[in-house]
Amino acid sequence: MNSEQLHKTLRASQYAELVLEKHKELIENDYAFDAFLKPLSRTQIANIVDESLNEITDENQWMRVIRILRARLMFRWIWQDANQLTNVKQLTQELSYFADLAVCVAKNYARTALVAKHGEPIGYGGKVQDLIVIAMGKHGAQELNLSSDIDLIFAFDEQGETNGRKCIDVQQFCILWGQKLIYLLDHITADGFVFRVDMRLRPWGDGSALAISHVALEKYLSQHGREWERYAWIKARIVTGGEDGDDLLAMTRPFVFRKYVDYTAFEAMREMKAMIEREVQRRNIEDDIKLGAGGIREVEFIVQVFQLIYGGSKLELQDRQCLVSLNHLGEVGLLEEQAVAELEDAYLFLRRVEHAIQALNDQQTQSLPTEPDQRARMIETLGYSSWEDFLHVLNSKRSKVIYQFEHLIKEKEVDPLVESFAQIEKQLDEVLDENAKNLVYEFWHGHALKKLPAKAVQRLKMFWPHLIEAILQSDKPQMALVRLMPLVESVMRRTVYLVMLIESKGALQRLVKMATVSPWICEELTHYPVLLDEFLSMDFELPKRKDLEDSLRQQLLRIEIDQVEDQMRVLRLFKKSNVLTVAASDVLAESPLMKVSDALTDIAEVSVNATLHLAYQITAKKHGYPLCLDGQRCSLDHLAFAVIGYGKVGGIELGYGSDLDLVFIHYMDEQADTDGQKQISGFEFAMRVAQKFVSLMTTQTLDGRVYEVDTRLRPSGEAGLLVTSLKAFEQYQNKSAWVWEHQALVRARSIAGEQSLREKFEILRCDILTRERNEENVRAEVLKMREKMKDHLGSSKEQKKDGIFHLKQDAGGIVDIEFMAQYAVLAWSGSNPDLAHYSDNVRILEDAAKTSYLSSDDATALIQAYLSERAESHRLALANQSMQVNAADWLDTRKVVCKLWQRLIDPTANIALDKNDCV
Structure with a gap:
């Protein structure tokens, strides 16, 4: 055992002095202690934990042993840090491994008594339910510091009941399970604690249920999740909970990482930064190396804001660890190499200072000490000759972080497009009629706008010139404006959509084009704005x-x-x-x-x-x-x-x-x-x-x-x-x-x-x-039904005189072709069953040609007429228009259909080829 290293350790930490007083055997065996100082893998730490707690059934004894183990490991980590036998990455990883294992053994220990009392928790699907433990924050990212608390969320897959004598529902079982887990780790005894457990990041925070189902968590995030929670969930990691936990975590990813490039993350970060600054001032903690200007949190914010903006499309940015994602930012060109190097250097320095602060008394603090003795101990550990020298280096590192942070979050310069607002409005004015102008005026002076929060109005004013520019580029600007105004009104409170459209010029242009073609699509988006999420990210391929x-x-x-x-x-x-x-x-x-x-x-x-x-x-x-x-x-x-x-x-x-x-x-x-x-x-x-x-x-x-x-x-x-x-x-x-x-x-x-x-x-x-039928009887019945439909659903005589053709119901329309296909099956499949194989008109007509009941030319002509009329019916549906069209435009198509109708169904039909109607 190295006495110089022991001296450094005890100078670095008053807490280490207390541990050594209680556990002198720590340094009595030189060989064992030297081995103890070597880097530990997760498996090695797991073996240490298992060997320590093996076969202990008494709760008090179990709690005592794991707390002593924690003290011994803390002594080791402080020794390594004080003597520079480890580095920030190795130390934080080992601390995180131990936290994971402590949670797992506490969870397993807590379960036994609960199952004995209430039975196994069984979900409605018949599956035994597990407690899913989600690590958040530094624990989730495996970046724990020397005296970290651990942020946890408890979840389970599905509701149900236990199968014991004292039956309770699954949620209550998991709440009791979680409470016991917290007690086993967090409760302070004569031997201290294992980890402070913080549950405030769970949905609805303090006062809400301690454990939440997968369904309830998904519903919360989709309907109530706030922007700051997206930052928190970046680092989320399943500590224990098996396959169900993996599914649950996968469910949270779309909430965190949007499919589109999400520039709203900037504003959310500014708001969080302002909130932290107010808290720093209120508590007078400017010397906090985590929350103060240029501190650890600002480095994390810089990384996280890029993760939220681009993580949906650049999967490499979804890593939980700050430094890993920081280096990815450099690799994909979002940060310059120098910025990455300066931020990484500052982050590692600040984390080492954080450890030096926390080693003093095993306290969860990041504030620089004020007492001379504490300062002297800390700078000695960090290798500085004076407090002033240390502050000089600290302030230099923090100033580089401040520069990068302020450069990132500063308000975007005024968009030139916004500056030309008046000019764009004038151009718009030239293409609108009075009704459309009134619509715009009423929108900007109506009650709905007056009730909007100031931030929403500001975003709306930023969005408006972009919208108008896209509309003016359309071939039907007035139509696009009139159809899009209701949509704008429906989303103006959900301003994230406005930001997305500002940042995605292509999506806005597509939206304008869709508006000119299909009022139906506009109405769908207006009534159900949630569909905009899909619209803005779709690739326009037909779904498989x-x-x-x-x-x-x-x-x-x-x-x-x-x-x-x-x-x-x-x-x-x-x-x-x-x-x-x-x-x-x-x-x-x-x-x-x-x-x-x-x-x-x-x-x-x-x-x-x-x-x-x-x-x-x-x-x-x-x-x-x-x-x-x-x-x-x-x-x-x-x-x-x-x-x-x-x-x-x-x-x-x-x-x-x-x-x-x-x-x-x-x-x-x-x-x-x-x-x-x-x-x-x-x-x-x-x-x-x-x-x-x-x-x-x-x-x-x-x-x-x-x-x-x-x-x-x-x-x-x-x-x-x-x-x-x-x-x-x-x-x-x-x-x-x-x-x-x-x-x-x-x-x-x-x-x-x-x-x-x-x-x-x-x-x-x-x-x-395919039963044998009399063709004449089939023909008569088909004709009778067709005449009845025409009388009830077809165009009136007055409409026909006005040149109106009902694309579906009038003679020569879609129903005539459908009836001919149905006639073919009923009349002819008795002798050729293949005709009854398909249910769609096109293949029925194709088969009628293959079996020679129709000529190839007749079948092709009917199919082409059918597809033309159906294509027009699709277009009309998208345009929210009725099936009544200009008869003259369809005369040639109807002639084809009517001729075949006369030949197959009604030889007595009078085909007036020189008129708009076929009767």
Whole structure:
């Protein structure tokens, strides 16, 4: 044992003197102590902790042993630091390893007694719940100082109950678990403490529940998370909690690191800096090397503000450790090499000073000592001959930090665009009519603006010239302005969107273009501004089916089964955001019509499938599971329930405003009871699943609804049961269905539910459609139904005289082509079953040509007419316009359709080729 090193250690720390008094055996064995001074890996520290606490069951003894171990390790770390046998990185890492292990052993020790009293905590999904411990701050970043407290957050995966005699819910169990963990580490005994534990960073802070579920944490961050919490969560790390903890931490990343370049982080940092400066002045702690000017916190702020701005797109900036991310900033060119070097040098120096301060008395402080003896001890440890020499170096380092910090956070110079506000307003004035000018005037002088906070008004004034510049570059400036004004009003309180649009010129230009093409998109963004998050970061590629499934599954996975409102919110925003993506791709990337329809249909099918499983789970949780007709239990893996899509969704031809025509069938034993506590019959179970499905889909909330659902195509229509068995469906189709119902069956397709039942339906559909039918009877029934639709839904005689053509319902329109395809299946598939294979019109017409029932030219002409009319219907939907168009523009297309209609369906039809109408 080196006596000179011992002298330095005891001079550096009065706390070390106290430890040595109690534990003289620390330095009695020279060989053991020399080995003790060598760097320790996490595994070596873990072995030391395990050996010390092995088989100790008495709580007082356990607490005493771990506190003594902490004192011994602190003596070692102070010795190493005082004698420069370690460095800041190694020391902070070893301290953090020990903190992790202390938390883990305390958690494990605390669990035993709780399980004995209350049983295992079981989530609703049947999985034993673990306490997820999240380390924040320096502990999370593995940068603990010599006398750090540890900032923790306790969480768990899902709610449920314990299975013991004294049953409590999972949250209460985890709260008790966390309280005991804190007590084991934080409680001060005659042997001191292990770590001070600070829980104030948890959602809602002091006074809130000590442990929070994954779902509740996600909801808090998305709805209530504040800007300073984004800074805090940068350093978040799971100490213990397994796979569930990893999922939970992944959920927090989008809250911290926005997908877009997020310049609002500057303002949040300025606000936090101002708050800290007020606190420094109030407490008179200018000499605090952490919080004072040029201190540790400013270095961290510089790094973190870049992380928040660019971390969503530059993943290397998501590292928790300050110095690692600082060097990444240099590598990606966001900070100059000299700035990185100066900040790293200052940070390491300040952290070494911090350790010297804290070693004196094992106190959590960063303030320079004022007593002469304490100062003398500290500068001796740091290697300075006088306090003045030390201050000179300290102030030099801090001044470099101050320079970099002030250079970073200073208010942006006035945008030249903002300075030319008056000129831009004058240009705008020249292209607006009086109504549009009044709209702008009322916006700037209305009550809504007067109620805005000053900061929001300031951001709005910064945003306005950027908006006007983009509008003036549009080919339809007045239209763009009028359509965008409601959107601006809806987001002017959520000014983060305004900042994003200021900083992203491309996104603003896209928004203006979308406004000129589609008022429907503008209205969606206005009513649901949360969709702007997706819009501003989307790549305008059509979503892929697997990505849709994965995305919705992950979102719903974290919502407990009884939180119906949250489920509905996820479903609605999933549908709306993805339909918006498709619309943007349609408008801006000019995606092909068929691919757009495929994508819209995929979104609907994924939504239907997820909603069916939710409805089934909710019903089963209350009543248990029914029996299938084969005697098996109808569990989630064996639903015995299917959703059949008719019309546009069945035909894979959904448009933007389409509702869903659905029919529900089941394969359950209707007489057998479910196996839950509140038993109901299989028939009633199936009914409740269907009712819950419709409710989840159609209930109007603040986020709108998922889809309108039309179930009138079920057997017996509105007079029939909402859900029917496969056998009853078959009997109805064979004995009672009208021809028009078989027409509807042409466009039917199973879209969700149990696979074997879906396959049975497809076989049944094919059997019904391919039966031999009299062509003349089919033709007469199809014609009768078509005339009825024209009378009720087509243009009036007056409208036709005015040159109006209803793109869908009038002669030569979309429905004529659909009816011809349906006629082809019903009339001809009896002798050629391949015609009944597909449910979409294009492939039906293609197959009719392959089987020679239609010529290749006729089929191609019909398909081209159909795609042209459908493409126009999509455009009209995006433009919020009706299906009534100028008949003269569609005369050639209608001639093609009407000629084939006359040949196939109505030979007596009078085709007036020289007029606007085909009758």
